[in-house]
Amino acid sequence: MSLLKCSQMLVNRGSRLRCLCSCVVYSSRGRRAGWRTLTGHTSLKFANITQVQHWGTVAPTRFYHSDLEDLYKTESVQRYLQQLMEEYRDVRKKLQYAHLSETDRKVLIKKRAELLPLAIVFDTIEQTLKDLEEVLSLLHSSAGTKDEDEQLTQLLKEEEVQISRKILDLREDLIKALIPTDPLDASNILLEVVSGRTTGGDICQQFTREMFDMYQGFASYMNWDFEIFNYTTAEYGGLHHAAVRIAGENVYRHVKHEGGTHRVQRIPEVGLSSRMQRIHTGTMTVIVLPQPVEFDVQIDQKDLRIDTFRSRGAGGQSVNTTDSAVRIVHLPTGITAECQQSRSQLKNRDTAMGVLKARIYQSIMGKDTEQRDSARKQQLGTRSQSERIRTYNFSQDRVTDHRTGYVTRDIKEFMKGGEALHDLISDVREHAEREALLELVESSRLKPPESGQSAH
Known part of the structure; x- marks a missing residue:
């Protein structure tokens, strides 16, 4: 594979990633600096994220970014996410039924609107993980080569770091979207x-x-x-x-x-x-x-x-x-x-x-x-x-x-x-939000399925 061809492929993939991520409703921009280095992301199918530790920053007091990553990988949260995605797919399927009453249709449309932001971020993560696998595969195939492929290897490594960072940002967006909101917060x-x-x-x-x-x-x-x-x-x-x-x-x-x-x-x-x-x-x-x-x-x-x-x-x-x-x-x-x-x-x-x-x-x-x-x-x-x-x-x-x-x-x-x-105050609030999410996840596990909904 020529250097020119591989470079063009990386440019195209980067454009596709930007298009996908621009759809995300819960933006990660605007976060305050000062999170600790993110390391040890080697669980489940995310074991290929190997370069993350090179771009983290060390902070003396704030650990929210890393805590959110740990929270994302929690088994109960992963199970809850899968439950929500199954519910989203189930709602989309039911909306295609011709015999739905107007009342049922309104309920399902409302539920779909609630779950859509989560589904967008979730699907974007899945696609970004596939992009990371492609980059890692190219890195593996270019190992041991010399000359012009050294430039290609450097480009691939930079792309790996960028995609890995994007995955962590998207996971953080997903967890923040799951955190229960207090209707009185704006008061x-x-x-x-x-x-x-x-x-x-x-x-x-x-x-x-x-x-x-x-x-x-x-x-x-x-x-x-x-x-x-x-x-x-x-x-x-x-x-x-x-x-x-x-x-x-x-x-x-x-x-x-x-x-x-x-x-x-x-x-x-x-x-x-x-x-x-x-x-x-x-x-x-x-x-x-x-x-x-x-x-x-x-x-x-x-x-x-x-x-x-x-x-x-x-x-x-x-x-x-x-x-x-x-x-x-x-x-x-x-x-x-x-x-x-x-x-x-x-x-x-x-x-x-x-x-x-x-x-x-x-x-x-x-x-x-x-x-x-x-x-x-x-x-x-x-x-x-x-x-x-x-x-x-x-x-x-x-x-x-x-x-x-x-x-x-x-x-x-x-x-x-x-x-x-x-x-x-921010540390206490973030701790309370994480606790609220874990409580929500636990209560959803114990809660029986709603009438008319399939059990997940």
Whole structure:
């Protein structure tokens, strides 16, 4: 085979690959850099991907790309993929039946539309694997030759690396397409920070203020709006409680896993605890409630108790000399909301009503009584150290998330709410998404086939 002929064949194959991959719905472009080197891809029929390790990059903290590849090769995920592809082929076959009722046809068309993006990526992977096999076959046949075939061998090796990388990208796209989506991910949120009840209250209150500042910094980093609803200060520059509305792109998707108990370990610089000059431990709680763009909670005015009082928060004498602060209690549920930020009682009342509706909305999202009240109560918990999701150890300059084992240093930089916090939040979110996919795969294995569908 001449060099010219083989080169032309590679060009044609590359064009075909680009055409196939341009059909993929779930694009892999836009991913953040910093994944670890991908190695050891030698399972099942993908054992021929041998050059992948040469193009990976090493990262100190982010491993999502490699984790997705490992997840793709999991037996349960492979079985689930085959099940979905069989279901897709079954739906396409049934749509050809002439005797289908209009109702059945609409159901099948909808199902086909749901499965089509997955089928496109799956078929593209299959075709790309065939292209890789052809390249490897040519490499094998050209082994041992010299002269002009050395140039051909180099071209084939470069093509092998490109195709191998494309296969990994497509697998990643496929796994991301399988991850269950949360319909509330695009929602704005109501975020609350609450000082803990542990010994050394000034430690908890100071840490609560720092956490509030951290999330305000994160909102700025993400270009989100940050609107304060309530801000109740404490002694020594601390904070008892604050509630804010954060609005922007996919706020709930990024912040929803921040809810829970956060623990601090440090030698206090101010307050009563600072006199003892030893490491103290305290806690605070973060509560995250989604505020969907469109939600309507009907509240009967007779079910409300509205109290007014003088603001206890920051704002100066002009705020504190009038009863402008408002607290609203929903009597049937006991859910409470308050606002004291504005000098206008009417504005504070409107804001508190918005907070109340968000909490009531969250409380009715579940399927039963326990679920209806779980979102806020589970995050609030008892505020004890045993329920912590993250520890901020100032003495050792370390932040540890106990759900994933993620560790980061330079705690002062972390508390600014910039890139370091973003990386940790991304790691927790990606871990939760992988867990959600595995749970979906397991539940699909146990779920009986739907009526009228063939069992797979």
